[in-house]
Amino acid sequence: MNIGIVCYPTFGGSGVVATELGIALAKKGHNVHFITYKRPVRLESFYENIFYHEVNSMSYPLFEYEPYETALASKLVDVVKSARLDLLHVHYAIPHAAVAFTAKSILAAEGIPLPVVTTLHGTDITLVGNDRSFAPVVQFSINNSDGVTAVSEYLKVKTLNTFNIKKDIEVIYNFIDFTRFKKVDKDHFKKVLAPNGEKIIAHTSNFRKVKRVQDVIKAFSKIVKKTPALLLLIGDGPERRSLEDLCMELGLCDQIRFLGKQNAVEELLAISDLFIIPSEDESFGLAALEAMACEVPVISTNVGGLPEVNIHNKTGFLSEIGDVENMASNALSLLTDESKLSSFGQSALAQAKEFEIDKILPKYENYYQEIIQRVRSKKYNSSLIHE
Ligand code: GMT
Numbered sequence: 001m002n003i004g005i006v007c008y009p010t011f012g013g014s015g016v017v018a019t020e021l022g023i024a025l026a027k028k029g030h031n032v033h034f035i036t037y038k039r040p041v042r043l044e045s046f047y048e049n050i051f052y053h054e055v056n057s058m059s060y061p062l063f064e065y066e067p068y069e070t071a072l073a074s075k076l077v078d079v080v081k082s083a084r085l086d087l088l089h090v091h092y093a094i095p096h097a098a099v100a101f102t103a104k105s106i107l108a109a110e111g112i113p114l115p116v117v118t119t120l121h122g123t124d125i126t127l128v129g130n131d132r133s134f135a136p137v138v139q140f141s142i143n144n145s146d147g148v149t150a151v152s153e154y155l156k157v158k159t160l161n162t163f164n165i166k167k168d169i170e171v172i173y174n175f176i177d178f179t180r181f182k183k184v185d186k187d188h189f190k191k192v193l194a195p196n197g198e199k200i201i202a203h204t205s206n207f208r209k210v211k212r213v214q215d216v217i218k219a220f221s222k223i224v225k226k227t228p229a230l231l232l233l234i235g236d237g238p239e240r241r242s243l244e245d246l247c248m249e250l251g252l253c254d255q256i257r258f259l260g261k262q263n264a265v266e267e268l269l270a271i272s273d274l275f276i277i278p279s280e281d282e283s284f285g286l287a288a289l290e291a292m293a294c295e296v297p298v299i300s301t302n303v304g305g306l307p308e309v310n311i312h313n314k315t316g317f318l319s320e321i322g323d324v325e326n327m328a329s330n331a332l333s334l335l336t337d338e339s340k341l342s343s344f345g346q347s348a349l350a351q352a353k354e355f356e357i358d359k360i361l362p363k364y365e366n367y368y369q370e371i372i373q374r375v376r377s378k379k380y381n382s383s384l385i386h387e
Contacts, residue, residue, distance in 0.1 A: 207237030
């Protein structure tokens with residue numbers, strides 16, 4: 001198939017999933033075209049059947065904000081025609097689903113069908129999508145996508161409860177590539193960071209409010225009172241400054257390292273003993289899955305799709321939002337018991353295998369085929385859904 005992928009090219013979960021999906025599809029022989037404003041960060045190597053189309057919008061003194069959506073829609077029209085795309089897969093509803101609809105309408109006027117699949121990732125529904133400034137467009141463009149997928153059961157239900165949706169939503173879970181994420185022997189590296197055998201705790205995120213990174217630090221401050229440990233904070237974002245202040249306030253600057261955005265996050269997970277993700281909302285929790293694939297148990301909240309990934313008292317523990325006391329005591333129950341830590345690590349790996357890329361990729365391929373057939377078939381009702 002010739003597949004177009006539109007996503008955010010950044011470190012965020014939706015961009016990572018979209019890029020890894022595109023790479024996996026290309027490895028199976030499909031031609032994949034990424035259409036976005038920057039080369040996706042996870043698209044590191046060259047693949048002969050992956051194409052990157054950069055969206056450039058023209059600047060003009062009248063534009064306080066350059067009209068990216070218009071430039072993206074125009075680029076989509078061009079790429080669909082020149083690359084003869086069979087299907088366009090857009091990740092994150094805002095603004096991609098609406099832009100896909102615009103491109104689809106322009107092409108329809110020229111008699112060119114464009115099957116569009118929209119994948120909902122989380123905040124496009126929960127935090128941003130339901131805001132009045134976006135909601136009507138989000139609802140319309142979900143309803144007028146040919147196929148809609150969500151990355152967890154939770155997100156599917158949340159979408160159906162938030163909007164008036166007239167479409168079936170297919171749950172296709174996020175996936176993990178074990179050739180990249182696996183426990184590898186990096187003991188020399190671990191000794192440099194933790195020379196006295198301190199336990200290494202990791203957290204990865206975009207440091208936005210919804211991630212509650214302050215709870216990682218608060219839980220860590222309780223953990224480190226009972227057992228020697230080091231906290232690696234991987235990522236960057238708007239909360240970083242106040243997190244650094246909190247570390248100073250708690251006198252933890254020597255035990256907490258801010259590592260910034262990292263490309264090889266798997267190398268850091270390979271030396272970690274525990275992962276903490278205390279989010280206020282999380283449609284799936286790809287960062288938790290990446291840790292689990294590296295045999296790292298997870299301390300998480302019990303919100304959103306996290307319970308579909310992290311199994312309480314097996315692959316880690318689930319706590320209420322903000323219950324740092326409970327998170328710390330769960331963490332200590334693992335960090336101070338070597339055999340429990342290792343058995344939870346093994347269960348985390350077994351659970352991660354449920355999301356192995358080889359199991360999930362065919363679900364996307366089959367879904368694409370189904371949507372293409374549906375659009376091609378005369379039975380398909382292509383009239384607009386307005387509510
Ligand atoms: O977590 C974020 O703020 C980034 C966001 C994104 O769209 O990049 O992540 C969402 O999509 C990920 C991939 O599907 C999920 O693993 C995350 O759980 C989800 N984030 C939230 O729901 C907060």
